[in-house]
Amino acid sequence: MEFALAxxxxxxxxxxxxLLLRSRSFDVILGLTLLSYATNLLIFSAGRLAIGKPPVLxxxxxxxxxxxxxxxxxxxxxxxxxxxxxxxxxxxxxxxxSRSDNGSDHVDAGGEGMP
Amino acid sequence: xxxxxxxxxxxxxxxxxxxxxxxxxxxxxxxxGVQRALSTVAMVALLATSAALLRAADDGTVTMYLLGDWxxxxxxxxxxxxxxxxxxxxxxxxxxxxxxYACAGWDRRALHFHALxxxxxxxxxxxxxxGDLFNLFVFFEVMLIASYGLLLSGGRGPRMRAGxxxxxxxxxxxxxxxxxxxxxYGMLGSLNMAELAFRIGQADPANLPLIRAAxxxxxxxxxAKAALVPLYLWLPNAYSRAPAAVAALFAVMTKxxxxxxxxxxxxxxxxxxxELAGWAWTWLLPAGLLTLVLASLGALxxxxxxxxxxxxxxxxxxxxxxxxxxxxxxxxxxxLYYLVxxxxxxxxxxxxxxxxxxxxxxxxxxxDVAGPLRHSALLGAxxxxxxxxxxGMPPLSGFLGKVLLLEAVPATNVAxxxxxxxxxxxxxxxxxxxxxxxxxxxxxxxxxxxxxxxxPQPAQVAAAILLLGYGIAMTxxxxxxxxxxxxAAAQLLAxxxxxxxxxxxxxxxxxxxx
Numbered sequence: 001m002e003f004a005l006a007x008x009x010x011x012x013x014x015x016x017x018x019l020l021l022r023s024r025s026f027d028v029i030l031g032l033t034l035l036s037y038a039t040n041l042l043i044f045s046a047g048r049l050a051i052g053k054p055p056v057l058x059x060x061x062x063x064x065x066x067x068x069x070x071x072x073x074x075x076x077x078x079x080x081x082x083x084x085x086x087x088x089x090x091x092x093x094x095x096x097x098s099r100s101d102n103g104s105d106h107v108d109a110g111g112e113g114m115p
Numbered sequence: 116x117x118x119x120x121x122x123x124x125x126x127x128x129x130x131x132x133x134x135x136x137x138x139x140x141x142x143x144x145x146x147x148g149v150q151r152a153l154s155t156v157a158m159v160a161l162l163a164t165s166a167a168l169l170r171a172a173d174d175g176t177v178t179m180y181l182l183g184d185w186x187x188x189x190x191x192x193x194x195x196x197x198x199x200x201x202x203x204x205x206x207x208x209x210x211x212x213x214x215x216y217a218c219a220g221w222d223r224r225a226l227h228f229h230a231l232x233x234x235x236x237x238x239x240x241x242x243x244x245x246g247d248l249f250n251l252f253v254f255f256e257v258m259l260i261a262s263y264g265l266l267l268s269g270g271r272g273p274r275m276r277a278g279x280x281x282x283x284x285x286x287x288x289x290x291x292x293x294x295x296x297x298x299x300y301g302m303l304g305s306l307n308m309a310e311l312a313f314r315i316g317q318a319d320p321a322n323l324p325l326i327r328a329a330x331x332x333x334x335x336x337x338x339a340k341a342a343l344v345p346l347y348l349w350l351p352n353a354y355s356r357a358p359a360a361v362a363a364l365f366a367v368m369t370k371x372x373x374x375x376x377x378x379x380x381x382x383x384x385x386x387x388x389x390e391l392a393g394w395a396w397t398w399l400l401p402a403g404l405l406t407l408v409l410a411s412l413g414a415l416x417x418x419x420x421x422x423x424x425x426x427x428x429x430x431x432x433x434x435x436x437x438x439x440x441x442x443x444x445x446x447x448x449x450x451l452y453y454l455v456x457x458x459x460x461x462x463x464x465x466x467x468x469x470x471x472x473x474x475x476x477x478x479x480x481x482x483d484v485a486g487p488l489r490h491s492a493l494l495g496a497x498x499x500x501x502x503x504x505x506x507g508m509p510p511l512s513g514f515l516g517k518v519l520l521l522e523a524v525p526a527t528n529v530a531x532x533x534x535x536x537x538x539x540x541x542x543x544x545x546x547x548x549x550x551x552x553x554x555x556x557x558x559x560x561x562x563x564x565x566x567x568x569x570x571p572q573p574a575q576v577a578a579a580i581l582l583l584g585y586g587i588a589m590t591x592x593x594x595x596x597x598x599x600x601x602x603a604a605a606q607l608l609a610x611x612x613x614x615x616x617x618x619x620x621x622x623x624x625x626x627x628x629x
Contacts, residue, residue: 032283039290046301073297091286
């Protein structure tokens with residue numbers, strides 16, 4: 001499972017960076033989204049992978065990571081997801097507005113040497 | 116009552132603007148007068164709080180404020196020490212002037228201006244006060260989201276393009292920040308800075324390369340915020356397109372990057388960090404020097420007044436990096452003095468540039484053409500004071516800051532640092548003198564046919580004078596301020612107090628946890 005998770009993170013990051021470097025604003029936004037997915041998975045894996053363990057302490061069980069899942073990375077991921085979600089919305093609004101104002105969805109639309 | 120406020124002092128600089136921002140959103144339909152009144156009340160309260168915070172921190176106590184009453188190693192803590200109190204006060208003073216400028220009429224045109232302004236203040240103050248890396252990320256986001264709104268509201272065309280670059284760049288930097296946080300948490304099991312500092316010294320040697328990578332990513336993120344080479348390319352366009360009052364407030368945003376570098380790298384990777392102690396410092400000095408050269412050349416080559424000021428902001432951040440990277444109490448102390456000074460003066464320059472632009476008719480702030488200029492005596496005087504201060508000529512605060520820094524440079528680095536700082540100061544003087552001669556001396560008489568622009572409003576002039584006045588006050592009270600920055604630098608470079616405060620502060624209501 002570690003290998004699968006690591007591969008997913010790697011592929012998502014590579015695809016995200018590739019899209020981020022492209023010149024159309026839609027591609028850039030998709031790239032940012034993929035990159036944030038990769039980051040969320042990475043943070044999630046910081047709490048170690050555990051299957052079927054509760055994220056809360058139970059009475060009569062020693063409070064170590066052997067008996068439960070680390071809940072903190074899940075809280076961190078939750079915050080990160082919310083922020084990334086809001087940011088994606090903001091970027092889309094700005095990109096749409098920039099396209100209608102500058103007449104092109106190129107990231108440098110309307111600048112020097114651009115149509 | 117007073118005592119209760121005293122114990123909750125560190126959280127107030129975040130809570131007050133948050134509350135004011137929320138109230139302002141509710142009160143928006145009652146008109147601009149109500150919003151201005153509430154903003155003013157909020158700023159007065161914030162000023163009183165910041166001053167009280169500075170007084171409480173002045174005797175060297177590190178105040179830990181446990182949010183949710185969890186012990187610092189588990190929960191989120193706010194920390195007020197000398198440096199963060201100084202920066203909170205600086206932000207407040209800057210914000211008062213930039214709010215005054217906006218209230219002269221611009222705030223009518225931007226949607227939700229007052230609310231966004233307060234939320235940005237909450238983010239800035241939070242970033243200065245937090246003691247937890249993930250919380251720092253959240254406050255960065257609060258600050259950035261508000262800044263996107265402030266930068267873009269009411270904008271169109273070119274400003275949208277600059278805004279898209281700014282937003283995409285900052286989101287990418289935030290994503291990198293999260294990656295570093297994930298790695299650090301996975302390796303060390305905490306994100307509280309004091310706890311990290313404690314654990315990093317005892318980390319498993321096998322994990323050190325990964326921790327090193329994470330801290331490198333973290334440094335890249337902070338340097339991107341502070342516009343260090345090669346991560347400064349987004350700044351000139353975004354800042355020069357921003358409305359003046361917003362650009363003036365943004366003068367403190369690059370300083371957040373410098374502050375976080377100083378905070379995280381003196382604390383977490385400082386003298387307690389064992390093998391990782393200060394490993395990235397050697398890169399900061401050359402990078403700072405290179406940025407300083409490039410920013411001065413950029414200032415020399417800029418075609419508009421606002422672009423010139425934006426490059427001067429980068430130059431001041433680069434000077435700060437030089438001061439920070441030399442890593443002695445004297446240079447960091449000079450750096451803190453210079454940080455406060457350059458924030459005020461850069462804010463003043465943005466305001467003066469906007470005033471000049473409005474009095475030049477069609478020429479705007481374009482430096483390629485000599486246009487007419489109304490009210491040249493007043494604006495010329497304001498510009499002269501700001502220019503003298505920012506370029507580091509005597510007798511104003513810029514001179515004091517630079518002299519202090521140059522005097523404190525350790526002997527091994529004197530040749531490089533002195534020559535580059537002095538040559539770039541000369542380049543800045545040339546750039547400012549060229550600008551002044553183009554705008555003020557070669558100003559043509561106002562054409563008879565065109566209608567003359569409205570004179571600058573008293574509130575706008577007062578805001579610019581207020582910011583310049585801070586700089587002059589920093590010169591007059593140089594002695595006490597330098598004593599304070601010296602103490603603050605000593606406190607920063609000896610992180611043991613901070614770590615002890617984090618360990619020694621017990622929850623007040625909660626049972627001791629395992």
